[in-house]
Amino acid sequence: MDFRLHSAKSADHALEIAAGLKEGWRYVAGGTDLVIQLRRGVRKSDDLIDLSSIASMRGIKEDESGFQLGALCTHKDIELHEGLSAAYPALLAAARVVGGHQIRNVGTVGGNLANASPAADVAVALLALDALIDVKGRSGARVVEIDELFVSSSKTTLAPGELIERVRLPRLTGETHSAFLKVGRRKAMEISVVSAAICLAFGANGVCEKARIALGAVGPRPLRAKAAERLLEGAKIDAELIARVAAQARAECTPRSDPRASAAYRSQVVEGLVKRGISQCVRIS
Amino acid sequence: MTAAKEFEVVGKRLNRLDGEGKVTGAAVYASDFALPGMLHGKILRSPHAHARIVRIDTTAARKMPGVRAVVTGASQKLNRFGNFIKDFEVFASERVYHVGQPVAGIAADTEYAAKQALRAIEVEYAELPAVFDVMEALDKAAPLVHPDWQSLKAAPIIVREGNRCSRTVIKVGDVEEGFRNSYRVYEHVFRTSAVHAGYTEPRVAVAQWTASDQATIWCNTQLLFDTQSTLAEIFGISPSHIRVIVPGIGGGFGGKLRLGMEHYAMALARAAKRPVRVMSSSEEELTAALFRQPTTIELKTGVDREGHILAKQGRIVVDAGACSGSGPLVASTGTMILAGPYRLPNANLEGISVYTNNHPNGSIRAPSGPMPNFATESQMDMIAEDLGLDPLELRRRNILREGDIAVNGQKMTAVGLEECLDKAAVAIGWDHRKPEHNRGKGLACGWWMTSRGSSGSYLKLMQDGTLTMMVGVVEMGTGALTGAAQVVAEEMGMKLTDINVVSADSLTTPYDFGSQGSRTMFAVANASREAARDLLGKMRVRAAKALGADEQALAMRDKAFWSGEKKITFAELAAQANTAGGGLIAEATYIAPAAEHDASRVQNHFSPSWPSPSFHVHATDLSVDDVLGEVTINRYVVAQDVGYAINPTYLEGQLEGGAVQGVGQALSEEIIIANGHVQNGNLTDYKMPTAMDVPKIEVILVTHPSVAGPYGAKGVGEPPTIQPPAAVANAVAAACGKRIMHLPITAEKILLG
């Protein structure tokens, strides 16, 4: 691995550095994925722009609208933030199963999103939670709905130079429950073979008003099973419906076979995870 | 033995002698070792499974910044090597026969420069037909991995034919007759995958030539003297001109028995005329180390109505990879594990090793233990189920007991198997074998041997009254040398901390067969105890003279000899000897006696005698998630007949660690190979158990003392890795009814299988 490392003092400074570089540069925050990829040679970059010392991109803030997570928030910051983890159990569950503590202390939420791995745990949880991504570029700032962020493995809709400044989570209203589940070969230190994040909002009558089913490692990007979500919305959830929703979610996946698991296994397991995830949310309500 | 006597040092849970350095970071490992002016070496490896090398051009690489030497098969004349067949080359000369085979090496100022320069080496290959499946490789029409196999030098015990590089047979009685008399005959095929040893310190070597025909190597081998002689053979120089030193080793588990990086470091250091360090990368570890061989096992067993085994026929086919390595030994020993610790009136068991164009494999902890044990013990449960018998009861009806004759004709003594079986069953709660839905319990029996091989020990009494023990083995972490020191301390009436251990320098320490085969503590302690007795005799003579007393009348306590109220301390004895001459030193060697067996039962067998056998039973209680197929181990019990526990703490450590290593092979670990290419060559995708994947391992020490072992001890290090795959497979079947016949038992196989 060989590159020039440029230290950015602010988001604007980072954009300025980026504008002066030839193509092939990358932003680096925690580096827990990037450094490995560079060392393996699966990615090459002549220039890295280090975002890690940008103070404005750190920290978790809470206001009436919800929570704001600086892009440099680590997985451990999420885990240790009581308000955040109480409000979004799916996010807490996802943040707690990324690598070991060493990785969680360094890996960032911005990196998890920008890396755009279809198996990224926190990204899948944020997808179910309708996160909004504050993005900054040379031409100004914009807000990207998380579902609009991912294109395919390691590809996002971010324009060249754009960086993720923060992630916003809308305050959940009423009776809302979320869950995150993952499957791997081991019980820790796993890149998800399949993951599922479910977020369900219920009305006073127990009817599901809003449903989000986000799935990891079963397609080219973290994806939402939207047809399955529609089956839930406006319905009273029972075992029969859960089974139908899970089957529908499975039908919306296009898993691949790789050394970690076969497509057939992923397909079967995603159905099981969705079933289990919905049941968890329903049981809590 | 004299179990009734209370000992002062042996049998005690004392802290290991090398412990403090290891918890403070002061301990130096081979990977920490560096010399001034040292270069860094990297290896260029073949991308092809079988190809002719048409051309190698290193011109551009030599001009790269920082490059000091480039070595290829053509640039240095190096001899072939190999455990039993000389089928390894240091660098490929004309042909490559597996992916990852070294083709060239570069030494440069930095590792990075060496790595960059590798890309500048141009190699033109002409691909040749390759074979990856052992069964296909046995076909007469298959491409030969070594077309020149007949000209490759081999040990006399090796019987070869094309790609089949060895064959061993054990025969007892008449199996056909046995099958005819059987109430039921069961036939199954089992398969196991390659696994890595999993040591956390990669293989590393620093080599320095001190003269044109003399070199010193600092490395992390388990076998000093085998490394020394193999390097001598490769470089065509005298073994005593090669000094091998192990500063410290971060785990071995068999994966560091044979040459790792030593020969590359030596070749590069010779070319560069500078010290060179070569360290295996994580990727190289998982794509180009010596893995535990994958196997295919065919097993046919006939039983009577009560489940007594009447006949057993089996064959273990070992995928040696492109170089035979330990394949012949593993295939051979595998026949004993196929037999298992059972009474077999009729048996015909065959072990063959086969060349393929897969990566060469080697011996990992209990080299042929887990694979045939998985087959045999899985089948025992399948038989029990079919006969409607409790698997525990089926085993009780067949196990070897005191005085029984084993499959090799050896009369069994100190057999703790039944006690292990009973205690493990009670501990796991066998009466409630299926405590709830998707939860079940399984167990597996096994046996193993204490390998032979010579150990030596030099002792010297120091001027401060302590004792220095110099031995030629490597302390791999097992605590073997702390155990041996406890034995010496006991003999000498000293404290454990009075023993200074010097080890692992081929020039200064005595010959040793090495840290392998569950024999390190066993043999080193026996040799050292012998030496200690000799030394005490010499000390007693001097003491008697000094005190003007009769030798026999002297009492020994508190590191002194006493005649009434008069005493001379060990320190005074040493000082006196040092000034007056005739220093107090002693030496001894030990080799375990071979166990008597019936030679007419075996053909071309590497280990037909089974010295100081150990017996063991593992039992586990696990749950299977019926939606995901995931296995959760709730409890895991190891009952092992260890003979005697010299230091129960480190003995437990062996059993706990071995069991978890075995659980890794059972559930999650496999080197996934497609057409000779490893698909998961990193620790992200090679899945060793984490602390969350296993529960506390519950250990039961059973002690049926061995006659030969120190204080009755038996070899203990390898056995705990043997039974986990079978115990887990049986528990999975009990939990959810799925019988997995191919390791590892992944969630995917359970769910879709």
Added chain:
Amino acid sequence: MSTTHELNLTVNGEEWQLSVKGTETLLEVLRKHLTLTGAKSNCLEGECGVCAVLMNGRVVNSCILLAAQCEGAQITTIEGLANGETMHALQTAFLNRGAVQCGYCIPGMIMTAAGYLKENPAPTEEEIREGLCGTLCRCTGYTKIVEAVQEAAQTMGAK
């Protein structure tokens, strides 16, 4: 092509001003620049944890952390864990519990445990297992390591 960076680092209480390359990791700086070889080198991909050290009190894998990103950080390695001549409770417990075999993972394992105990000073056995999951040990099967961490937690809590 690599860049050079001035780096202020406090390692085991000692202040260092170093000039490092942009590509260098914290592990390389510790082992090569400072010759502190307690943090070990293995996978270099953050998967095994033998390189674990504390950065500002939190455990990190030094093998994948770019050193230049550690400006101003407080680093504690296994060499700096003891209080003068007195070993840290974790070191004592690992030694007394027989939790050490080859020892290669032990510096990383102890630092992982040290980081975790700051977060959770009185963990259950299950929590300890989760706390240690990022560091692999092949020798021990973790049983005695978990016991040692439990014992150390009690000792530290009693103080």
